[in-house]
Amino acid sequence: KAGVTQTPRYLIKTRGQQVTLSCSPISGHRSVSWYQQTPGQGLQFLFEYFSETQRNKGNFPGRFSGRQFSNSRSEMNVSTLELGDSALYLCASSYALGLNTEAFFGQGTRLTVV
Amino acid sequence: AQTVTQSQPEMSVQEAETVTLSCTYDTSESDYYLFWYKQPPSRQMILVIRQEAYKQQNATENRFSVNFQKAAKSFSLKISDSQLGDAAMYFCAYRSDGGSNYKLTFGKGTLLTVNP
Numbered sequence: 001k002a003g004v005t006q007t008p009r010y011l012i013k014t015r016g017q018q019v020t021l022s023c024s025p026i027s028g029h030r031s032v033s034w035y036q037q038t039p040g041q042g043l044q045f046l047f048e049y050f051s052e053t054q055r056n057k058g059n060f061p062g063r064f065s066g067r068q069f070s071n072s073r074s075e076m077n078v079s080t081l082e083l084g085d086s087a088l089y090l091c092a093s094s095y096a097l098g099l100n101t102e103a104f105f106g107q108g109t110r111l112t113v114v
Numbered sequence: 115a116q117t118v119t120q121s122q123p124e125m126s127v128q129e130a131e132t133v134t135l136s137c138t139y140d141t142s143e144s145d146y147y148l149f150w151y152k153q154p155p156s157r158q159m160i161l162v163i164r165q166e167a168y169k170q171q172n173a174t175e176n177r178f179s180v181n182f183q184k185a186a187k188s189f190s191l192k193i194s195d196s197q198l199g200d201a202a203m204y205f206c207a208y209r210s211d212g213g214s215n216y217k218l219t220f221g222k223g224t225l226l227t228v229n230p
Binding site: 003045048055056058088090092097099100101102103104105106108110 | 145146147151156157158159160161164166205209210211215216217218219220221222223
């Protein structure tokens with residue numbers, strides 16, 4: 001069974017540009033969450049999607065957006081990139097929403113903004 | 115707001131020895147889950163162990179066990195018979211269903227080094 005796949009693995013962008021990151025969840029999983037990981041702030045919640053609906057959003061500016069498609073694949077977009085957006089972006093998929101539902105993480109996309 | 119605190123930025127242990135990683139959390143919720151995740155250099159977060167707040171019995175998974183003290187809001191991870199492959203960043207995480215938001219709230223992590 002394939003795991004969570006995030007593409008691309010590495011990305012270098014220039015300030016002011018926009019970027020789209022992709023996440024393919026484990027087959028059959030309908031929930032996808034995104035997290036930003038930085039040395040200073042640690043792991044912070046970005047979004048949570050379930051069956052194509054954004055259920056929750058973290059405390060990030062409107063430049064951060066996302067969506068989920070009918071096949072459960074998800075994308076996140078960051079517009080007008082800033083140096084502070086440099087981070088590891090992790091995607092996690094779950095079969096369903098729930099307290100005990102295990103979240104399976106991908107290997108992340110390392111975004112560097114120069 | 116829920117917070118998770120890991121007071122040990124780094125820990126080291128000799129191979130085959132036992133090490134305990136600390137975690138405390140703050141919440142006003144009554145039902146929640148606590149998790150320990152491992153992040154090796156490959157960057158992929160892997161679930162190590164989980165504990166439901168309503169269960170008094172401490173969870174165990176092979177060489178990994180927790181000491182869950184609900185009143186003290188403490189959730190430590192014990193790794194027995196440490197192996198070189200245990201070297202990684204370990205994150206304590208909390209999840210409740212407050213407002214149907216199932217996000218994970220993570221601590222800042224503890225970097226574990228295993229010495230041969």
